[in-house]
Amino acid sequence: MLTDHNWILTVGVFLPLAGVLIMLFIPKEEESLNKAIAIITAAVTLAVGIATMAWFKYGSDSSKLQFHVDVAWIPAIKSRYIIGLDGVSMPLYILSMVITLLVMIYSWDHIPEPGNAKAFMILMLILQTGMAGTFVAQDLILFFVFFEVVLLPMYFMIGVWGGEQRQYASLKFFLYTMFGSALMLVAFLALFFQTGAQSFSLEYLYAHSSMISTNVAVWIFAGMFVGFAVKVPMFPFHTWLPDAHTQAPTQGSVILAAILLKLGTYGFIRIAIPTLPQAAVKWAPVIGVLAVIGIIYGALGCLAQTDMKRLIAFSSVAHMGFVMLGISTLTQFGINAAVYGMVAHGLITGMLFFLAGSIKNRYHTLEIAKMGGILKRIPRLGWILGMCAMASLGLPGLAGFWGEFPAILSAYSPFHNDYVHLSQPLFRTLMVIAAIGTVLAAGYLLWMFQRVAFGEASPLIAGDVDADGNDLHAGAHAGDHAGDHLVGERGHGAVPFSVGAAGNADPHAEVHDVGIFEWIAWTPLLIGIVVLGAYPDLMFKVLNGSVTKLLAPVQALTGK
């Protein structure tokens, strides 16, 4: 068995917890040591991830579940510890590791108020375990457990380290998601009993989906739909997202946008559609319509925003709308595009949130109207922002394009076989509206970029920024929070690394351009955006086999 290297997934998923264990014994005053251990843990985890990629069998084998482990876990409820990786989960699994590491590196000199790097890093490591676990779980109960594990760390990350409205935003995030997952759990159980109460294993459920009558399946699907749609988030369930994103610290926003949202779409692809194909066909038009409403609504929402972070958050609603549109076509083409879109959105929007965080650090505001002339003051950051905005609006040659364009295209010819077909006129209408959505996307992103980047450099908000771009306010609240003296220490620790990163000829050069840790954290994402944009087949090749396999139950529908 060891020749399959199948231990590697378990190690990859739980390694971050080992880092947590070590950190528990280190006093929180040892700030740098805590951060270093966390980063090393994340790096080693990523190394394990890369080894996984290396051992992963590509080609026709990529559709198979690899590194498959199947051992007893809770025999009493017939739930087993089944994990495995196939072409659809692999990119997301690796993405979660990459993002976590980058976010941690970024955190080296960007621990948000009120400090306490130890707790912050521990939460991120726990998040990493939850996210990676969700992508490899092949048993519904295991999936559910990992799916829920990410909730609390994110709740605290927003609630403790977030902005002004953090408590409201965090609770809203939590209640929405929990409502969804409670119904999802009920749906999982119903699915389990409708298929003979034999197993929670996905493989078994795929094979026995036909045991469920369509009427019942539609209801079970409804439960899952709510659970996953809240997470995505789809149109009527999206209201937690702008609040959560706006209030979350940069790191939280990045993880939320890059990975957590994908748990929802991944759930549709991995669980809801293959286990309940007969219901998926009934629900597809609803999903499609809601997805397109999301696209348009998100875009219009963006146009109305004055806050940069909130704008990016609304753009997430729109982008996830494209992903869901691709999924709702139930075609191989559409779902390939959807997974591609998930990864691309993870890279691009993650990057945008990083940028927003860094701008906030320097300008102490995200009001688009108060910025301007970023290109003059901090040109490198400005150009990166420009590139990400282009990628986000779906410029061909960058990653965003390959998620968006095929998704729209797939709606031209939605799923049909000899017995069942989705309404072609409906989906073609949706296609047209979605295409209008891309125009709107170009509109708001360019408008945002124009107002932020061009023009005369706007005056800084005086006295808020020191030479490192660190927040001088940090000390002002000292005494309110126990961990605050640490914030002061952080300033000193950061100096040696940030000096020299300046390269700005502007006379008001109090603001630093991109710092060393920002470079380390961002470069991989930027490279990813370009590479995936230039050579999309890199990923489509990995995806395609698995997508075909996941769609097989839908293909086999006979309409009875």
Place this chain on the structure above:
Amino acid sequence: MSQLLRSYLTVAMFGAIGVLLAALLLAISALVRPNRPNADKSKVYESGVDPIGDGWSQSQIRYYVFALLFVIFDVETVFIFPWATQLERYAGFGLLEMGIFVFVLLLGLVYAWRKGVLRWV
């Protein structure tokens, strides 16, 4: 479903009858009894003597403790007598059981003794 309703109907009817019965008895007695109020009748009853002081006056706690002790050992005899009449029949087993019983009660006496209940002053 009808079976279900029938089950609970029983309970509802039972409750209704209970309430009705109480109401009926009160109503009948109210109708039948003579009604002749006088001042003595509205007094608080206290051994036929006019009440002195307020209702919250303190009484010596020892009366209470003694009464409790008395009840314990009084009840003990209630159990011991029937056993004594059948002493031979229950033989060794009965003796053992009664021994345990008396031992536990004895513990109560020891407790009362150590806590100073048995001293009056």
Place this chain on the structure above:
Amino acid sequence: MLSTLLASDVVAPFSSPKIDYHALAPELVLAGVIVAVLLADLFLEESKKWVLSTIAGFGLLAAFIPIVTLAVSGHRARSMFGGAYVVDTYSLLVKGIFLLAGYVVVLLSQNYLEEGDYYQGEYYFLLLSSILGMVMMGSSRDLVTIFVSLEFLSIPAYMLAAWRKRDLKSNEAGTKYYLLGVFASAVMLYGMSLLYGDTGTTILKGIGAKLQNGSMSPVAVLGIVFVIIGFAFKVSAVPFHNWAPDTYQGAPTPITAFLSVASKAAGFVALINLIYVAFPHGGDVFQPMIGVMAASTMTLGNVMALRQTNIVRMLAYSSISQGGFILMPLAVAGGKSSGNALTAIVTYLAVYAATNLGLFAVIIAVSRKTRSGEVSSWGGLFSYAPLLGVLATAFLASLAGIPPLGGWVAKFGAFRAVITSGTNWGYALAIVGAVNSVIAFGYYGSLMREIWMKPVPDGDTAPIRTPSSLNAALMICGGATLALGVVPGIILRFSDIIKL
């Protein structure tokens, strides 16, 4: 027993009943420890009273030993006194839960009593008596035995609730608990007498054989309804819950923990005994009733908890609402998911005991410093007592049912049971439960928010010093809560094989 006495011929030769001393060993050990505690209290000097809690604690652990030996002895069921007292896997499991929960309560009580200057000997004496009553309840399979066990466990609890005798609220707690408890006993006894009158036996198995769906006499229906109402008081199910918040708030905190965990569990154990052995064919009568009670209990408990500003009172309503979740599987007992429902309830009781006791341990620890029971007194707990903060968060998350902490296994089992029944009732109940588990996070989350996100109210960030017994309690509960969530097999492998 009563029935056998009445039926037997008076002059027939007497043969002493066969007593399986091994099966009774836990009860006997406990009884011995009770006597030891009482005597030790009488002859110990005031400065040495701490010995009492040690005796009580070790006594409870000693009583646990025979449970283990019984479990490995291999007998599936040892029946005594004509079926009135049965020691089987189920009763061993619940007895184990009672004893361990009792042990944790002793740990919680130790410093609370010493520092609060309360009577110690009587306290442990009553506490152990109550636990003995619970242990007996696990084996009771006869109306009279059940009633005796119930009074045995309740009467000491009435006194313990009023233990802070100079505190008006504690007096209120004891009085309310006593009056409503006695009222419930009366209703239950009435129901029992009706059942006895209808079936002619007090042995539960005998009653079960006589009561059949469809052909049940109205008297039997009344009996079932009254008995269940009696126990609904005990487990504080809506609409019989009114005593719980006042009692919980007024009672000494360790006793509140004890009432909300062990005493409530004992009520459920009694309900299980009755429903599974005496009314297995009475589903038509009790299922809708318990279903409605479960739904309203969890909903009302949750909604009321949202409005509380006192932690203990909030937890009182939380425990009412959790009671609704435990009732949920009972609403489908008797159908095809009977086995699942039994597993679910016992699992829930175990998980809930570990979690709730742990949370009360945190409350006791924190109030040593803050001297306050208000939710706001927990502000910034994480910043000056990180370990307590994290533990409290874990316990709250477990109560809210968030993996990987124990609570999710419990909730999962409850959902599984109602959904297996395959009835519309079951699905409706599952949806109500799902919605409620979200509402519940409203107040569990508000406590977490205090711990993590609010400033320290009086700016006093001195760390909290917890005595070793409290630390032990925290570690036991924290470890159990996490272990039950990650490897649920450790409880499920036992609760899955139990049968009644």
